[in-house]
Amino acid sequence: MKPSADQLFEDVTSRDKPGIATSIRTYFLRHAQVFFYSLGQLWRTPFAMLMTAAVIGIALALPTGMHVLLSNAQQLSGGWEGAAKISLYLKQKTTEAQAKKLANKIHKLDEVAEVEYISSEKGLEEFKQRTGYDTALKALDDNPIPATLVVTPDLRFNNAEQLEALAKQLGKYKQVDLVQLDSEWVQRLFAIMDIVSQGIVILGIMLSIGVLLVVGNTIRLAIQNRRDEIVIVKLIGGTDAFIRRPFLYTGFWYGFIGGFIAIVLVFLSLYLMSGPVEDLAGLYQSQFALHKMDFGTIITILVLSIGLGLSGSWIAVGRHLREIEPR
Amino acid sequence: MIQFLQASKRYPSGHDALLNVNFEMQQGEMAFLTGHSGAGKSTLLKLIALIERTSRGQVIINGENTSKVKARRIPYFRRNIGIIFQDHQLLFDRTVYDNVALPLIISGQPPREIARRTRAALDKVGLLKREKSYPITLSGGEQQRVGIARAVVNKPSLLLADEPTGNLDPELSWEIMQVFEQFRQVGVTVMVASHDLDMIKKLGHRILVLKDGQLIGDTAQADQG
Secondary structure, eight states: OOOOGGGGGSOSSSOOOOOHHHHHHHHHHHHHHHHHHHHHHHHHSHHHHHHHHHHHHHHHHHHHHHHHHHHHHHHHHHHHHTTOOEEEEEOTTOOHHHHHHHHHHHHTSTTEEEEEEEOHHHHHHHHHHHHOOHHHHHTOSSOOOOOEEEEEEOGGGOSHHHHHHHHHHHTTSTTEEEEEETTHHHHHHHHHHHHHHHHHHHHHHHHHHHHHHHHHHHHHHHHHHTHHHHHHHHHTTOOHHHHHHHHHHHHHHHHHHHHHHHHHHHHHHHHHHHHHHHHHHHHTTOOOOOOOOOHHHHHHHHHHHHHHHHHHHHHHHHHHHTTOOOO | OEEEEEEEEEOTTSOEEEEEEEEEEOTTOEEEEEOSTTSSHHHHHHHHTTSSOOSEEEEEETTEEGGGOOGGGHHHHHTTEEEEOTTOOOOTTSOHHHHHHHHHHHTTOOHHHHHHHHHHHHHHTTOGGGTTSOGGGSOHHHHHHHHHHHHHTTOOSEEEEESTTTTSOHHHHHHHHHHHHHHHHTTOEEEEEOOOHHHHHHHTOEEEEEETTEEEEEHHHHHHO
Protein backbone atom coordinates (compact mmCIF):
# COMPACT_ATOMS: atom_id res chain seq x y z
CA MET A 1 0.00 0.00 0.00
CA LYS A 2 1.46 3.32 -1.03
CA PRO A 3 1.25 5.74 1.82
CA SER A 4 0.00 9.18 1.11
CA ALA A 5 0.41 12.11 3.41
CA ASP A 6 -3.08 13.27 2.59
CA GLN A 7 -4.58 10.16 4.20
CA LEU A 8 -3.52 11.66 7.50
CA PHE A 9 -5.89 14.54 7.18
CA GLU A 10 -8.91 13.21 5.38
CA ASP A 11 -10.79 14.76 8.23
CA VAL A 12 -9.03 16.13 11.25
CA THR A 13 -12.06 16.89 13.31
CA SER A 14 -13.56 13.41 13.47
CA ARG A 15 -11.26 10.48 13.98
CA ASP A 16 -12.44 7.21 12.50
CA LYS A 17 -13.36 4.64 15.12
CA PRO A 18 -12.76 0.95 14.40
CA GLY A 19 -15.74 -1.40 14.82
CA ILE A 20 -16.30 -3.40 18.00
CA ALA A 21 -15.18 -6.72 16.51
CA THR A 22 -11.98 -5.13 15.23
CA SER A 23 -11.40 -3.46 18.58
CA ILE A 24 -11.74 -6.71 20.48
CA ARG A 25 -9.46 -8.53 18.06
CA THR A 26 -6.92 -5.72 18.30
CA TYR A 27 -7.14 -5.81 22.08
CA PHE A 28 -6.29 -9.51 22.28
CA LEU A 29 -3.64 -9.19 19.61
CA ARG A 30 -2.05 -6.41 21.66
CA HIS A 31 -2.13 -8.54 24.80
CA ALA A 32 -0.50 -11.42 22.97
CA GLN A 33 2.18 -9.10 21.63
CA VAL A 34 2.96 -7.65 25.07
CA PHE A 35 2.90 -11.19 26.51
CA PHE A 36 5.72 -12.32 24.24
CA TYR A 37 7.42 -8.94 24.12
CA SER A 38 7.91 -9.03 27.90
CA LEU A 39 9.39 -12.54 27.63
CA GLY A 40 11.72 -11.26 24.90
CA GLN A 41 12.78 -8.38 27.16
CA LEU A 42 13.63 -10.85 29.92
CA TRP A 43 15.70 -13.01 27.57
CA ARG A 44 17.81 -9.99 26.70
CA THR A 45 19.42 -10.33 30.12
CA PRO A 46 19.17 -14.10 30.66
CA PHE A 47 21.60 -14.18 33.59
CA ALA A 48 19.83 -11.53 35.65
CA MET A 49 16.46 -13.08 34.80
CA LEU A 50 17.54 -16.62 35.75
CA MET A 51 19.01 -15.39 39.05
CA THR A 52 15.68 -13.90 40.07
CA ALA A 53 13.75 -16.92 38.79
CA ALA A 54 16.12 -19.25 40.67
CA VAL A 55 15.48 -17.41 43.94
CA ILE A 56 11.76 -17.92 43.37
CA GLY A 57 12.35 -21.55 42.38
CA ILE A 58 14.40 -22.41 45.46
CA ALA A 59 11.98 -20.62 47.78
CA LEU A 60 9.08 -22.63 46.38
CA ALA A 61 10.98 -25.92 46.06
CA LEU A 62 11.66 -26.05 49.79
CA PRO A 63 8.05 -26.29 51.06
CA THR A 64 7.01 -28.29 48.00
CA GLY A 65 9.72 -30.89 48.52
CA MET A 66 8.89 -31.17 52.22
CA HIS A 67 5.23 -31.52 51.38
CA VAL A 68 5.94 -34.37 48.96
CA LEU A 69 8.14 -36.15 51.53
CA LEU A 70 5.48 -35.75 54.20
CA SER A 71 2.74 -37.13 51.98
CA ASN A 72 5.03 -40.07 51.30
CA ALA A 73 5.39 -40.61 55.01
CA GLN A 74 1.63 -40.33 55.46
CA GLN A 75 1.06 -42.84 52.70
CA LEU A 76 3.52 -45.25 54.27
CA SER A 77 2.04 -44.99 57.75
CA GLY A 78 -1.53 -44.90 56.51
CA GLY A 79 -1.46 -48.69 56.32
CA TRP A 80 -0.65 -48.94 60.01
CA GLU A 81 -3.66 -47.14 61.27
CA GLY A 82 -5.97 -49.98 60.26
CA ALA A 83 -3.87 -52.23 62.45
CA ALA A 84 -5.11 -50.53 65.59
CA LYS A 85 -6.43 -53.09 68.03
CA ILE A 86 -7.50 -52.92 71.64
CA SER A 87 -6.46 -55.70 73.95
CA LEU A 88 -8.57 -56.28 77.06
CA TYR A 89 -6.74 -58.33 79.68
CA LEU A 90 -9.38 -59.94 81.89
CA LYS A 91 -9.11 -60.57 85.62
CA GLN A 92 -7.71 -64.00 86.58
CA LYS A 93 -10.96 -65.11 88.24
CA THR A 94 -13.04 -64.60 85.10
CA THR A 95 -14.51 -67.86 83.83
CA GLU A 96 -14.60 -68.81 80.17
CA ALA A 97 -18.41 -68.44 80.11
CA GLN A 98 -18.22 -64.94 81.58
CA ALA A 99 -15.52 -63.99 79.12
CA LYS A 100 -17.54 -65.21 76.14
CA LYS A 101 -20.62 -63.39 77.39
CA LEU A 102 -18.61 -60.18 77.64
CA ALA A 103 -17.22 -60.78 74.15
CA ASN A 104 -20.77 -61.01 72.81
CA LYS A 105 -21.76 -57.83 74.59
CA ILE A 106 -18.80 -55.92 73.18
CA HIS A 107 -19.38 -57.28 69.72
CA LYS A 108 -22.81 -55.66 69.70
CA LEU A 109 -21.29 -52.19 70.09
CA ASP A 110 -21.42 -50.01 66.97
CA GLU A 111 -17.78 -49.12 67.21
CA VAL A 112 -16.61 -52.72 67.20
CA ALA A 113 -16.05 -54.83 64.14
CA GLU A 114 -14.70 -58.00 65.68
CA VAL A 115 -13.93 -59.55 69.05
CA GLU A 116 -11.58 -62.49 69.45
CA TYR A 117 -11.45 -64.50 72.68
CA ILE A 118 -8.06 -65.87 73.62
CA SER A 119 -8.18 -68.13 76.65
CA SER A 120 -5.31 -68.00 79.11
CA GLU A 121 -4.18 -71.47 77.94
CA LYS A 122 -4.10 -70.44 74.34
CA GLY A 123 -2.39 -67.21 75.28
CA LEU A 124 0.27 -69.14 77.12
CA GLU A 125 0.76 -71.41 74.12
CA GLU A 126 1.23 -68.41 71.82
CA PHE A 127 3.58 -66.77 74.27
CA LYS A 128 5.69 -69.91 74.42
CA GLN A 129 5.91 -70.15 70.67
CA ARG A 130 6.82 -66.54 70.25
CA THR A 131 9.36 -66.15 73.00
CA GLY A 132 10.79 -69.62 73.61
CA TYR A 133 10.62 -69.15 77.41
CA ASP A 134 9.27 -72.68 77.55
CA THR A 135 11.31 -73.98 80.50
CA ALA A 136 11.00 -70.77 82.48
CA LEU A 137 7.22 -70.95 82.29
CA LYS A 138 7.16 -74.57 83.38
CA ALA A 139 8.72 -73.47 86.64
CA LEU A 140 5.60 -71.46 87.47
CA ASP A 141 2.67 -73.06 89.27
CA ASP A 142 -0.02 -70.93 87.71
CA ASN A 143 -0.56 -69.76 84.21
CA PRO A 144 0.46 -66.08 84.40
CA ILE A 145 -1.18 -65.21 81.12
CA PRO A 146 -4.67 -63.77 81.58
CA ALA A 147 -7.53 -64.48 79.24
CA THR A 148 -7.69 -61.78 76.62
CA LEU A 149 -10.29 -60.19 74.37
CA VAL A 150 -8.78 -58.66 71.24
CA VAL A 151 -11.16 -55.98 69.93
CA THR A 152 -10.86 -54.77 66.36
CA PRO A 153 -12.59 -51.40 66.05
CA ASP A 154 -14.82 -50.68 63.10
CA LEU A 155 -12.93 -48.76 60.39
CA ARG A 156 -15.35 -45.85 60.72
CA PHE A 157 -14.16 -45.33 64.30
CA ASN A 158 -10.50 -45.43 63.66
CA ASN A 159 -9.10 -42.04 64.56
CA ALA A 160 -7.11 -41.33 67.67
CA GLU A 161 -9.82 -39.72 69.80
CA GLN A 162 -12.48 -42.30 68.98
CA LEU A 163 -10.10 -45.15 69.75
CA GLU A 164 -9.17 -43.49 72.99
CA ALA A 165 -12.85 -43.11 73.93
CA LEU A 166 -13.61 -46.70 73.03
CA ALA A 167 -10.68 -47.98 75.09
CA LYS A 168 -11.92 -46.00 78.06
CA GLN A 169 -15.45 -47.34 77.65
CA LEU A 170 -14.25 -50.94 77.43
CA GLY A 171 -12.12 -50.46 80.53
CA LYS A 172 -15.28 -49.89 82.57
CA TYR A 173 -16.45 -53.55 82.39
CA LYS A 174 -15.83 -55.12 85.75
CA GLN A 175 -14.10 -58.23 84.34
CA VAL A 176 -11.52 -56.09 82.56
CA ASP A 177 -8.24 -55.73 84.38
CA LEU A 178 -6.19 -53.74 81.87
CA VAL A 179 -6.85 -52.04 78.56
CA GLN A 180 -4.06 -51.66 76.06
CA LEU A 181 -4.37 -49.61 72.91
CA ASP A 182 -1.88 -51.16 70.51
CA SER A 183 -1.80 -48.20 68.20
CA GLU A 184 -0.71 -45.49 70.62
CA TRP A 185 2.65 -45.06 68.97
CA VAL A 186 0.96 -44.75 65.55
CA GLN A 187 -1.26 -42.02 66.97
CA ARG A 188 1.77 -40.22 68.32
CA LEU A 189 3.43 -40.46 64.93
CA PHE A 190 0.35 -38.96 63.30
CA ALA A 191 0.31 -36.15 65.84
CA ILE A 192 3.94 -35.41 65.04
CA MET A 193 3.16 -35.46 61.32
CA ASP A 194 0.32 -33.00 61.92
CA ILE A 195 2.78 -30.64 63.56
CA VAL A 196 5.25 -31.06 60.70
CA SER A 197 2.43 -30.46 58.22
CA GLN A 198 1.49 -27.21 59.98
CA GLY A 199 5.15 -26.23 59.99
CA ILE A 200 5.35 -26.75 56.24
CA VAL A 201 2.28 -24.57 55.72
CA ILE A 202 3.81 -21.80 57.84
CA LEU A 203 7.15 -22.13 56.05
CA GLY A 204 5.31 -22.05 52.72
CA ILE A 205 3.47 -18.86 53.65
CA MET A 206 6.68 -17.14 54.77
CA LEU A 207 8.59 -18.14 51.67
CA SER A 208 5.64 -17.07 49.50
CA ILE A 209 5.83 -13.62 51.06
CA GLY A 210 9.54 -13.73 50.28
CA VAL A 211 8.76 -14.52 46.62
CA LEU A 212 6.26 -11.66 46.57
CA LEU A 213 8.93 -9.26 47.80
CA VAL A 214 11.56 -10.55 45.37
CA VAL A 215 9.23 -10.10 42.39
CA GLY A 216 8.04 -6.74 43.70
CA ASN A 217 11.59 -5.46 44.07
CA THR A 218 12.62 -6.73 40.63
CA ILE A 219 9.64 -5.03 39.01
CA ARG A 220 10.34 -1.85 40.98
CA LEU A 221 13.84 -1.74 39.49
CA ALA A 222 12.43 -2.44 36.02
CA ILE A 223 10.01 0.47 36.44
CA GLN A 224 12.82 2.79 37.51
CA ASN A 225 14.93 1.73 34.54
CA ARG A 226 12.11 2.64 32.19
CA ARG A 227 11.10 5.84 33.87
CA ASP A 228 11.70 7.97 30.77
CA GLU A 229 9.66 5.62 28.63
CA ILE A 230 6.77 5.71 31.10
CA VAL A 231 6.80 9.52 31.09
CA ILE A 232 6.71 9.61 27.28
CA VAL A 233 3.89 7.09 27.08
CA LYS A 234 1.90 9.10 29.63
CA LEU A 235 2.47 12.26 27.60
CA ILE A 236 1.09 10.75 24.44
CA GLY A 237 -2.03 9.41 26.08
CA GLY A 238 -1.08 5.99 27.46
CA THR A 239 -3.47 4.82 30.19
CA ASP A 240 -2.22 3.31 33.43
CA ALA A 241 -3.48 -0.06 32.23
CA PHE A 242 -1.36 0.23 29.09
CA ILE A 243 1.75 1.11 31.11
CA ARG A 244 1.06 -1.55 33.72
CA ARG A 245 0.58 -4.37 31.22
CA PRO A 246 4.20 -5.19 30.26
CA PHE A 247 5.25 -5.17 33.92
CA LEU A 248 2.42 -7.51 34.90
CA TYR A 249 3.39 -9.91 32.15
CA THR A 250 7.01 -9.68 33.32
CA GLY A 251 5.78 -10.72 36.78
CA PHE A 252 3.85 -13.55 35.14
CA TRP A 253 6.99 -14.83 33.42
CA TYR A 254 9.05 -14.62 36.59
CA GLY A 255 6.40 -16.68 38.36
CA PHE A 256 6.15 -19.20 35.53
CA ILE A 257 9.91 -19.71 35.16
CA GLY A 258 10.40 -19.73 38.95
CA GLY A 259 7.67 -22.34 39.34
CA PHE A 260 9.23 -24.43 36.60
CA ILE A 261 12.62 -24.28 38.36
CA ALA A 262 10.94 -25.31 41.64
CA ILE A 263 9.37 -28.36 40.00
CA VAL A 264 12.68 -29.37 38.40
CA LEU A 265 14.48 -28.98 41.75
CA VAL A 266 11.94 -31.14 43.60
CA PHE A 267 12.07 -33.82 40.89
CA LEU A 268 15.84 -33.82 41.04
CA SER A 269 15.90 -34.08 44.85
CA LEU A 270 13.38 -36.93 44.87
CA TYR A 271 15.39 -38.72 42.22
CA LEU A 272 18.55 -38.40 44.29
CA MET A 273 16.76 -39.63 47.43
CA SER A 274 14.83 -42.50 45.86
CA GLY A 275 17.90 -44.84 45.74
CA PRO A 276 18.80 -44.59 49.44
CA VAL A 277 15.13 -44.75 50.45
CA GLU A 278 14.64 -47.98 48.51
CA ASP A 279 17.77 -49.42 50.11
CA LEU A 280 16.39 -48.57 53.54
CA ALA A 281 12.99 -50.03 52.69
CA GLY A 282 14.74 -53.18 51.49
CA LEU A 283 16.25 -53.61 54.97
CA TYR A 284 12.70 -53.73 56.35
CA GLN A 285 11.61 -56.18 53.62
CA SER A 286 9.38 -53.44 52.24
CA GLN A 287 8.58 -52.68 48.63
CA PHE A 288 8.15 -49.02 49.52
CA ALA A 289 9.35 -46.56 46.87
CA LEU A 290 9.22 -42.74 46.98
CA HIS A 291 6.21 -41.35 45.15
CA LYS A 292 7.06 -38.53 42.76
CA MET A 293 5.03 -35.34 42.59
CA ASP A 294 1.62 -35.95 41.13
CA PHE A 295 0.14 -33.88 38.31
CA GLY A 296 -2.10 -31.95 40.70
CA THR A 297 0.86 -30.78 42.79
CA ILE A 298 2.74 -29.66 39.67
CA ILE A 299 -0.24 -27.61 38.46
CA THR A 300 -0.76 -26.16 41.95
CA ILE A 301 2.87 -25.04 42.17
CA LEU A 302 2.73 -23.43 38.73
CA VAL A 303 -0.56 -21.64 39.45
CA LEU A 304 0.66 -20.51 42.86
CA SER A 305 3.97 -19.29 41.53
CA ILE A 306 2.37 -17.41 38.62
CA GLY A 307 -0.12 -15.91 41.08
CA LEU A 308 2.73 -14.75 43.31
CA GLY A 309 4.58 -13.28 40.33
CA LEU A 310 1.50 -11.41 39.17
CA SER A 311 0.57 -10.08 42.61
CA GLY A 312 4.16 -9.08 43.36
CA SER A 313 4.36 -7.02 40.19
CA TRP A 314 0.85 -5.67 40.75
CA ILE A 315 1.86 -4.32 44.15
CA ALA A 316 5.09 -2.80 42.78
CA VAL A 317 3.38 -1.27 39.74
CA GLY A 318 0.55 0.13 41.85
CA ARG A 319 2.99 1.76 44.25
CA HIS A 320 5.52 3.16 41.83
CA LEU A 321 3.60 4.06 38.70
CA ARG A 322 1.73 6.85 40.47
CA GLU A 323 5.03 8.49 41.41
CA ILE A 324 6.07 8.84 37.78
CA GLU A 325 4.30 11.77 36.18
CA PRO A 326 5.48 14.07 33.41
CA ARG A 327 6.92 17.35 34.70
CA MET B 1 -10.53 25.73 20.55
CA ILE B 2 -8.28 27.12 23.27
CA GLN B 3 -9.64 29.52 25.84
CA PHE B 4 -7.75 30.93 28.83
CA LEU B 5 -9.92 32.73 31.38
CA GLN B 6 -7.99 34.50 34.15
CA ALA B 7 -5.78 31.43 34.25
CA SER B 8 -3.08 31.45 36.93
CA LYS B 9 -0.53 28.93 38.02
CA ARG B 10 1.29 29.15 41.30
CA TYR B 11 3.82 26.43 42.07
CA PRO B 12 4.07 25.02 45.58
CA SER B 13 7.26 27.08 46.04
CA GLY B 14 5.05 30.19 45.87
CA HIS B 15 6.34 31.26 42.47
CA ASP B 16 3.63 32.63 40.16
CA ALA B 17 4.44 31.09 36.80
CA LEU B 18 1.30 32.47 35.17
CA LEU B 19 -0.92 35.30 36.35
CA ASN B 20 -4.40 36.09 35.03
CA VAL B 21 -3.81 35.02 31.44
CA ASN B 22 -6.68 35.63 28.99
CA PHE B 23 -6.75 34.70 25.33
CA GLU B 24 -8.65 32.62 22.83
CA MET B 25 -7.62 30.66 19.75
CA GLN B 26 -9.87 29.40 16.97
CA GLN B 27 -9.78 26.00 15.28
CA GLY B 28 -7.18 26.06 12.50
CA GLU B 29 -5.37 29.06 13.94
CA MET B 30 -1.61 29.15 14.40
CA ALA B 31 0.08 31.19 17.09
CA PHE B 32 3.56 31.68 18.49
CA LEU B 33 4.15 31.99 22.16
CA THR B 34 7.22 33.99 23.00
CA GLY B 35 9.03 35.60 25.89
CA HIS B 36 12.25 35.19 27.85
CA SER B 37 13.00 31.88 29.49
CA GLY B 38 11.08 31.69 32.72
CA ALA B 39 8.31 33.92 31.37
CA GLY B 40 5.84 31.02 31.60
CA LYS B 41 5.77 29.59 28.05
CA SER B 42 6.27 26.00 29.15
CA THR B 43 3.81 26.37 32.01
CA LEU B 44 1.16 27.64 29.62
CA LEU B 45 1.64 24.62 27.35
CA LYS B 46 1.58 22.30 30.37
CA LEU B 47 -1.79 23.71 31.42
CA ILE B 48 -3.19 22.91 27.98
CA ALA B 49 -1.83 19.34 28.00
CA LEU B 50 -2.93 18.84 31.64
CA ILE B 51 0.62 18.16 32.77
CA GLU B 52 -0.13 20.87 35.31
CA ARG B 53 -3.47 22.19 36.53
CA THR B 54 -4.46 25.81 36.99
CA SER B 55 -4.37 27.25 40.50
CA ARG B 56 -7.06 29.80 39.62
CA GLY B 57 -9.06 30.62 36.52
CA GLN B 58 -10.01 28.26 33.75
CA VAL B 59 -8.52 26.68 30.67
CA ILE B 60 -11.03 25.34 28.18
CA ILE B 61 -9.78 23.05 25.42
CA ASN B 62 -12.15 21.92 22.69
CA GLY B 63 -15.10 22.89 24.87
CA GLU B 64 -13.79 20.91 27.84
CA ASN B 65 -12.86 22.63 31.09
CA THR B 66 -9.47 21.14 32.03
CA SER B 67 -10.04 21.55 35.75
CA LYS B 68 -12.98 19.15 35.45
CA VAL B 69 -11.04 16.38 33.69
CA LYS B 70 -10.53 13.55 36.17
CA ALA B 71 -7.04 12.02 36.50
CA ARG B 72 -8.36 8.77 35.05
CA ARG B 73 -9.53 10.60 31.92
CA ILE B 74 -6.30 12.52 31.27
CA PRO B 75 -4.81 9.91 28.88
CA TYR B 76 -7.89 10.12 26.63
CA PHE B 77 -7.82 13.91 26.84
CA ARG B 78 -4.17 13.97 25.72
CA ARG B 79 -4.85 11.76 22.70
CA ASN B 80 -6.47 14.73 21.02
CA ILE B 81 -3.35 16.83 21.51
CA GLY B 82 -0.05 16.31 19.69
CA ILE B 83 2.91 17.47 21.75
CA ILE B 84 6.38 18.18 20.33
CA PHE B 85 9.27 18.61 22.74
CA GLN B 86 12.53 20.49 22.43
CA ASP B 87 14.43 17.38 23.49
CA HIS B 88 12.29 15.16 21.19
CA GLN B 89 11.47 12.60 23.92
CA LEU B 90 11.97 9.64 21.62
CA LEU B 91 12.43 6.04 22.73
CA PHE B 92 15.99 5.18 21.76
CA ASP B 93 15.60 1.43 21.98
CA ARG B 94 12.92 1.39 19.28
CA THR B 95 12.99 2.14 15.58
CA VAL B 96 11.69 5.32 14.02
CA TYR B 97 8.66 3.38 12.85
CA ASP B 98 7.91 2.02 16.34
CA ASN B 99 8.29 5.48 17.86
CA VAL B 100 5.80 7.00 15.47
CA ALA B 101 3.38 4.06 15.76
CA LEU B 102 3.27 4.26 19.59
CA PRO B 103 0.30 6.67 19.90
CA LEU B 104 -1.72 4.44 17.57
CA ILE B 105 -0.81 1.33 19.56
CA ILE B 106 -1.81 3.14 22.75
CA SER B 107 -5.18 4.15 21.33
CA GLY B 108 -5.79 0.55 20.19
CA GLN B 109 -5.86 0.94 16.41
CA PRO B 110 -5.96 -2.21 14.29
CA PRO B 111 -2.56 -3.25 12.84
CA ARG B 112 -3.41 -2.33 9.24
CA GLU B 113 -4.50 1.11 10.28
CA ILE B 114 -1.30 1.54 12.30
CA ALA B 115 0.89 0.64 9.33
CA ARG B 116 -1.02 2.94 6.99
CA ARG B 117 -1.07 5.96 9.25
CA THR B 118 2.48 5.57 10.54
CA ARG B 119 3.84 5.50 6.99
CA ALA B 120 1.66 8.44 6.03
CA ALA B 121 3.01 10.47 8.95
CA LEU B 122 6.61 9.52 8.18
CA ASP B 123 6.04 10.42 4.54
CA LYS B 124 4.69 13.79 5.61
CA VAL B 125 7.90 14.67 7.44
CA GLY B 126 10.06 13.11 4.70
CA LEU B 127 11.45 10.24 6.76
CA LEU B 128 9.74 7.24 5.18
CA LYS B 129 13.10 5.86 4.06
CA ARG B 130 14.45 5.94 7.61
CA GLU B 131 11.60 3.97 9.24
CA LYS B 132 13.86 1.07 10.24
CA SER B 133 16.61 3.30 11.66
CA TYR B 134 17.10 3.92 15.35
CA PRO B 135 16.69 7.54 16.50
CA ILE B 136 20.31 7.72 17.69
CA THR B 137 21.53 7.40 14.07
CA LEU B 138 19.50 10.43 12.97
CA SER B 139 20.51 14.10 12.99
CA GLY B 140 18.89 16.54 15.42
CA GLY B 141 16.57 17.86 12.71
CA GLU B 142 15.53 14.36 11.71
CA GLN B 143 14.88 13.40 15.31
CA GLN B 144 12.67 16.45 15.67
CA ARG B 145 10.76 15.40 12.56
CA VAL B 146 10.24 11.94 14.07
CA GLY B 147 8.80 13.75 17.10
CA ILE B 148 6.47 15.70 14.82
CA ALA B 149 5.37 12.56 12.98
CA ARG B 150 4.57 10.95 16.33
CA ALA B 151 2.62 14.02 17.42
CA VAL B 152 0.42 14.11 14.31
CA VAL B 153 -0.04 10.38 13.64
CA ASN B 154 -3.15 10.22 15.83
CA LYS B 155 -4.72 13.10 13.88
CA PRO B 156 -4.89 15.50 16.81
CA SER B 157 -6.92 18.65 16.38
CA LEU B 158 -4.39 20.58 18.46
CA LEU B 159 -0.62 20.60 18.07
CA LEU B 160 1.65 22.00 20.81
CA ALA B 161 5.36 22.53 20.29
CA ASP B 162 7.75 23.62 23.04
CA GLU B 163 10.86 25.22 21.50
CA PRO B 164 10.82 22.75 18.59
CA THR B 165 13.70 24.50 16.83
CA GLY B 166 15.73 25.34 19.91
CA ASN B 167 18.71 23.23 18.89
CA LEU B 168 18.46 23.58 15.11
CA ASP B 169 20.14 25.89 12.60
CA PRO B 170 17.97 28.53 10.86
CA GLU B 171 17.52 26.52 7.67
CA LEU B 172 16.26 23.41 9.48
CA SER B 173 14.10 25.55 11.76
CA TRP B 174 12.45 27.08 8.72
CA GLU B 175 11.71 23.61 7.31
CA ILE B 176 10.12 22.51 10.57
CA MET B 177 7.96 25.63 10.63
CA GLN B 178 6.81 24.86 7.09
CA VAL B 179 5.65 21.44 8.27
CA PHE B 180 3.59 23.12 11.02
CA GLU B 181 2.20 25.51 8.45
CA GLN B 182 1.00 22.55 6.36
CA PHE B 183 -0.85 21.10 9.33
CA ARG B 184 -2.50 24.42 10.03
CA GLN B 185 -3.75 24.52 6.46
CA VAL B 186 -5.68 21.27 6.96
CA GLY B 187 -7.42 22.60 10.05
CA VAL B 188 -5.11 21.77 12.95
CA THR B 189 -4.75 24.39 15.68
CA VAL B 190 -1.02 24.96 16.20
CA MET B 191 0.68 26.64 19.14
CA VAL B 192 4.47 26.97 19.09
CA ALA B 193 6.53 28.28 21.98
CA SER B 194 9.72 29.84 20.69
CA HIS B 195 12.09 32.70 21.43
CA ASP B 196 13.35 32.94 17.84
CA LEU B 197 11.71 36.32 17.20
CA ASP B 198 13.29 36.91 13.78
CA MET B 199 11.80 33.79 12.30
CA ILE B 200 8.46 34.23 14.03
CA LYS B 201 8.04 37.67 12.55
CA LYS B 202 8.85 36.40 9.03
CA LEU B 203 6.12 33.76 9.29
CA GLY B 204 3.52 36.39 10.01
CA HIS B 205 1.21 34.51 12.40
CA ARG B 206 -0.33 35.62 15.64
CA ILE B 207 2.20 36.22 18.42
CA LEU B 208 1.50 36.00 22.15
CA VAL B 209 4.15 37.60 24.36
CA LEU B 210 4.59 36.51 27.96
CA LYS B 211 6.59 38.36 30.58
CA ASP B 212 6.91 37.22 34.21
CA GLY B 213 3.82 35.07 33.83
CA GLN B 214 1.63 37.79 32.35
CA LEU B 215 0.41 38.13 28.81
CA ILE B 216 1.78 41.52 27.74
CA GLY B 217 1.29 41.34 24.01
CA ASP B 218 -1.12 39.72 21.54
CA THR B 219 -0.85 40.68 17.87
CA ALA B 220 -4.41 39.52 17.23
CA GLN B 221 -5.79 42.15 19.60
CA ALA B 222 -3.43 44.76 18.19
CA ASP B 223 -4.85 44.14 14.67
CA GLN B 224 -8.40 44.49 15.88
CA GLY B 225 -7.69 47.65 17.89
